[in-house]
Amino acid sequence: xxxxxxxxxxxxxxxxxxxxxxxxxxxxxxxxxxxxxxxxxxxxxxxxxxxxxxxxxxxxxxxxxxxxxxxxxxxxxxxxxxxxxxxxxxxxxxxxxxxxxxxxxxxxxxxxxxxxxxxxxxxxxxxxxxxxxxxxxxxxxxxxxxxxxxxxxxxxxxxxxxxxxxxxxxxxxxxxxxxxxxxxxxxxxxxxxxxxxxxxxxxxxxxxxxxxxxxxxxxxxxxxxxxxxxxxxxxxxxxxxxxxxxxxxxxxxxxxxxxxxxxxxxxxxxxxxxxxxxxxxxxxxxxxxxxxxxxxxxxxxxxxxxxxxxxxxxxxxxxxxxxxxxxxxxxxxxxxxxxxxxx
Ligand code: ADP
Ligand code: MG
Numbered sequence: 001x002x003x004x005x006x007x008x009x010x011x012x013x014x015x016x017x018x019x020x021x022x023x024x025x026x027x028x029x030x031x032x033x034x035x036x037x038x039x040x041x042x043x044x045x046x047x048x049x050x051x052x053x054x055x056x057x058x059x060x061x062x063x064x065x066x067x068x069x070x071x072x073x074x075x076x077x078x079x080x081x082x083x084x085x086x087x088x089x090x091x092x093x094x095x096x097x098x099x100x101x102x103x104x105x106x107x108x109x110x111x112x113x114x115x116x117x118x119x120x121x122x123x124x125x126x127x128x129x130x131x132x133x134x135x136x137x138x139x140x141x142x143x144x145x146x147x148x149x150x151x152x153x154x155x156x157x158x159x160x161x162x163x164x165x166x167x168x169x170x171x172x173x174x175x176x177x178x179x180x181x182x183x184x185x186x187x188x189x190x191x192x193x194x195x196x197x198x199x200x201x202x203x204x205x206x207x208x209x210x211x212x213x214x215x216x217x218x219x220x221x222x223x224x225x226x227x228x229x230x231x232x233x234x235x236x237x238x239x240x241x242x243x244x245x246x247x248x249x250x251x252x253x254x255x256x257x258x259x260x261x262x263x264x265x266x267x268x269x270x271x272x273x274x275x276x277x278x279x280x281x282x283x284x285x286x287x288x289x290x291x292x293x294x295x296x297x298x299x300x301x302x303x304x305x306x307x308x309x310x311x312x313x314x315x316x317x318x319x320x321x322x323x324x325x326x327x328x329x330x331x332x333x334x335x336x337x338x339x340x341x342x343x
Contacts, residue, residue, distance in 0.1 A: 001069040004032060004076070010315055015041030015143065020079060030064060033075040037068060044143035045073045051119050051142040052077075059110030061130060061140040080130035080138065082310035084200075086318050087131050088207055093308050097265065098299040100204050103129075105290065105301050106137040107197060112286035114139065115190045118148040122171040124196035126203060135307030144171050148189065172196060174219050175209045179230075179278050182220050183241035191280040194289075198275030205264055210276075220247065227278060228254035235278035267294040 004021040007029075011018035016035035023030055033048075035041040052063035052075075065076035084103070087093055107129065114121060121128075121142065128141040146167065166186035172178070178195035180188050202210040211226065213219025224230070229249045230238045238244050257269050264272075271294045274284045284292070295301060311317065 001067060001074070004030070006032070013141070013143075015044060021076075029079045031077045031079045033077065034072050037071050037073050041143075042073050045075055047145060048142040049075060051145040051147075054117050054119065055114060057110055057113035058136060059106045059138050060113065061138045077140075078132075080140070081133040081312060082131040082314040084126045084129040084131060084137065084204070086314055087308070087310060088126070088204065090310075090314070090318060093310070095308060096299070098302040099307060101295065101299065101301040102304065102307055103137045103204060104201050105295055106304075107139070107200065108286045108289045110137075110139040111193055111197060112290060114145075115193070115286055119145050120148055120190050121145050121193050121196075123173060123176075124193050124200065125173045125176045126200055129200070131310055133309060133312065134305075135309045136304065174216060175199065175212055177219065178280065179220075179223055179227075179235075180241060180280055182216060182223065182243075183238070184243035185241050187240075188280065190285070191283045194275050194283045194285065195277075195280075197286070197289075198272050198283075201268070201275075202261060202264075202272055205261075205268070210260075224249055225252060226255045226260055227276070228252055230278050238278070265294070267292070267297055270294070 003024055005024055007020040007022060009017055010020045010031065011033075013033070016033060018031055018033045021030050021032045022028065033045070035045050049063065049066050052061070055063075061080060062078040063075070064078060067074050067076075087095065111121070111124070119142075121139065121144070123141060123144040124139070128139065130138050130140045132138060149167075167188065169181055169184050169186050172181055172192065176196040176199045178188070178192040181192060199210045211219060211222045213222050228234065229251050257264075257273065261269050261272060271284075271289065271292045274282075274292075275289070277283050
């Protein structure tokens with residue numbers, strides 16, 4: 001703890017705070033994520049540490065250190081100047097198709113590394129994709145991630161204890177949740193991440209979520225309305241989903257792609273059509289997606305070193321600082337008492 005000088009709060013997640021800090025010995029700026037060790041959330045932080053330690057990619061946020069202090073866990077990460085949502089909504093930053101193509105390429109490259117390391121992220125969404133000061137997109141927030149089970153590894157977060165090869169179905173933020181999760185499956189694999197990536201790519205173009213349900217039922221209804229009622233052809237094993245037969249659908253055909261993805265590049269429509277599929281077995285994996293013609297046709301992806309760079313104060317610029325940060329921190333986030341002492 002004493003190795004770092006805490007600077008300011010930069011993020012607030014589901015389970016804790018993210019603070020910008022300076023490593024005293026080097027002057028290096030880092031991000032520190034903290035949760036109280038008594039919280040259930042500490043399990044997620046430990047999970048995150050385990051995954052980040054196993055990963056080594058330019059497209060995954062770098063794990064630097066971790067420590068415990070006064071009943072809290074702290075995770076030290078490389079500092080990321082911005083996030084994908086901030087880059088997309090900043091009118092001063094011009095992102096054209098070649099920039100978005102490079103973001104897509106970086107995302108697939110990070111996911112390909114993650115999946116090759118047998119880690120499923122399980123919560124891919126724009127808010128968990130951060131942008132470095134160099135303009136590089138990196139996958140963050142591994143708090144819901146887990147190792148893919150090989151054979152008889154028991155799962156500690158499983159809802160359904162029948163099998164040793166099932167995972168909890170309560171993962172992924174609703175709008176990016178694959179259909180098998182929406183229908184309660186606990187037997188899934190890395191292809192749930194590929195569905196989320198498809199939704200993210202569409203959102204990068206449209207600047208609005210592709211399937212924006214406000215409840216689980218609404219989410220299912222929106223997906224079914226757009227992809228059409230599942231059939232033997234589009235989703236052969238749908239009846240194996242625990243909740244599939246609990247719902248009745250009126251028959252509907254898929255919405256034509258030019259309506260669902262208006263004004264999209266044809267090759268991007270083709271790529272999304274191979275990710276946003278009911279049948280998880282048919283979704284492209286990240287390695288295959290990297291070889292899709294979308295990446296080899298005009299406009300070519302922008303070179304990484306030419307990608308737009310977020311300004312240093314990007315978050316502050318877009319989200320004006322609350323006037324009484326310290327007061328609100330003291331009131332709401334007791335886990336930061338030690339940090340405040342340091343300021
Ligand atoms: P949670 O699990 O609580 O969602 P995240 O890891 O997603 O936690 O972090 C919450 C927010 O904190 C992010 O959306 C981002 O704004 C900020 N944040 C997280 N990690 C970093 C980092 N390494 N550098 C800068 N900001 C970060
Ligand atoms: Mg998050």
